[in-house]
Amino acid sequence: MRQSWSLRDLQSWVRFTDDRPPFLFSVFFWTATVIVATIFAYSFSSIETEALWDWPLFAVLFYAGIAALLPAVVLWRFLPWQPGASVARKALTVAFLAMTLLLMMSGGVAGLLIVGLAVSNALIVLGVRGALVYACIAGLLGFLVGLMNPAQGVLQAAMNGLIMIFLCLVLLLGVVAMFDSSQRAEETRRLLADLEQAHAELAGYAARSRELAIAEERARIARDMHDSVGHYLTVINVGLQNAERYRTARPEAAWDEVGQARALTLEALTDTRRWVRALKPLRMDGRTGPDALRALAESFGSADTGVAFTLNGTWPDVDEGRELVCYRIVQEGLTNALRHSGARHVEVALDCTDERVEVTVSDDGSGAAPGATANGFGLRGLRERLRGVGGELDVTAGSGGGFTLRATVPV
Numbered sequence: 192m193r194q195s196w197s198l199r200d201l202q203s204w205v206r207f208t209d210d211r212p213p214f215l216f217s218v219f220f221w222t223a224t225v226i227v228a229t230i231f232a233y234s235f236s237s238i239e240t241e242a243l244w245d246w247p248l249f250a251v252l253f254y255a256g257i258a259a260l261l262p263a264v265v266l267w268r269f270l271p272w273q274p275g276a277s278v279a280r281k282a283l284t285v286a287f288l289a290m291t292l293l294l295m296m297s298g299g300v301a302g303l304l305i306v307g308l309a310v311s312n313a314l315i316v317l318g319v320r321g322a323l324v325y326a327c328i329a330g331l332l333g334f335l336v337g338l339m340n341p342a343q344g345v346l347q348a349a350m351n352g353l354i355m356i357f358l359c360l361v362l363l364l365g366v367v368a369m370f371d372s373s374q375r376a377e378e379t380r381r382l383l384a385d386l387e388q389a390h391a392e393l394a395g396y397a398a399r400s401r402e403l404a405i406a407e408e409r410a411r412i413a414r415d416m417h418d419s420v421g422h423y424l425t426v427i428n429v430g431l432q433n434a435e436r437y438r439t440a441r442p443e444a445a446w447d448e449v450g451q452a453r454a455l456t457l458e459a460l461t462d463t464r465r466w467v468r469a470l471k472p473l474r475m476d477g478r479t480g481p482d483a484l485r486a487l488a489e490s491f492g493s494a495d496t497g498v499a500f501t502l503n504g505t506w507p508d509v510d511e512g513r514e515l516v517c518y519r520i521v522q523e524g525l526t527n528a529l530r531h532s533g534a535r536h537v538e539v540a541l542d543c544t545d546e547r548v549e550v551t552v553s554d555d556g557s558g559a560a561p562g563a564t565a566n567g568f569g570l571r572g573l574r575e576r577l578r579g580v581g582g583e584l585d586v587t588a589g590s591g592g593g594f595t596l597r598a599t600v601p602v
Contacts, residue, residue, distance in 0.1 A: 532556025
């Protein structure tokens, strides 16, 4: 963990942010500035200034370097560090380049470091051509200074100029790598911010989709319970009203109505219990996969209607969302078969492969009315569920020919 934090801190030292130089560049500049100022102070105390004028041009460059130190410090604070700077700010870069060339004459190695920083700024602001031109000027100036030194020959002066150009080129390559890394890091941060925002939006969409799915499921349950339990209660109420009306004039008819109401009450209770069992969560009593689907199928069986469950193949590794889709398919198929078809036998079959699960619910009932398979609320909901997981729904129904619901759920 400590190594990771050290690497992150180092990256922040070489990052171009907010039109400011990397922190490492500032450290180099101010360190070099202190060294150059120290060199100048030492030169005044140890060198006889009159001796400098034995080489007038060299003396002029030396004093010009001293005079250029303060403007270079001021310009450093206002230098642009982003491409596309205005003409006025580019002028600051050019002025800083001129000051650093003068510092190179009398600043020693520290002056060369400031020259390297100027090359870096020229690359960012003026582009590759501007930086190369500056590097060539620095090399030429190094060559000329070498010629002015009586202790050096032409060959050594030329070597000084070439070394200066080589150092500038090396610094250019380093700055290109640093700037590219900084740009990539900034782009990565923007992408991460966009991903976080997209994640938050998707989480909101998922929550709203879940709410819509729950609302849709509740509406379907409310409708179906109204059609089943509400129908029973309506008939029971009418029967009891008749019994109350017949209790004096026709006692036998009244008792018949009471008996019918009692029978309907048991049927309504059975239907309600079936609904409660069908609405249990997928992981009923710790069971998942085929066990949960088998328990669901068995919960729909009754004395009038038998429900058989078969499993072909091995249940694949299905995620909970797709498993829930399989559960809803069986639930919808059994509910329709028992409530609408008048079937005596219903079969639930699972055909499993490594790529998909095929769920089939078939009965021997009276089939379905024309258009019911397309307009049914429950079947539309199933198609939407399957479409969400890339599955398909196939319904076969015919008057008097039974009803078959077959769904394919890809793993």
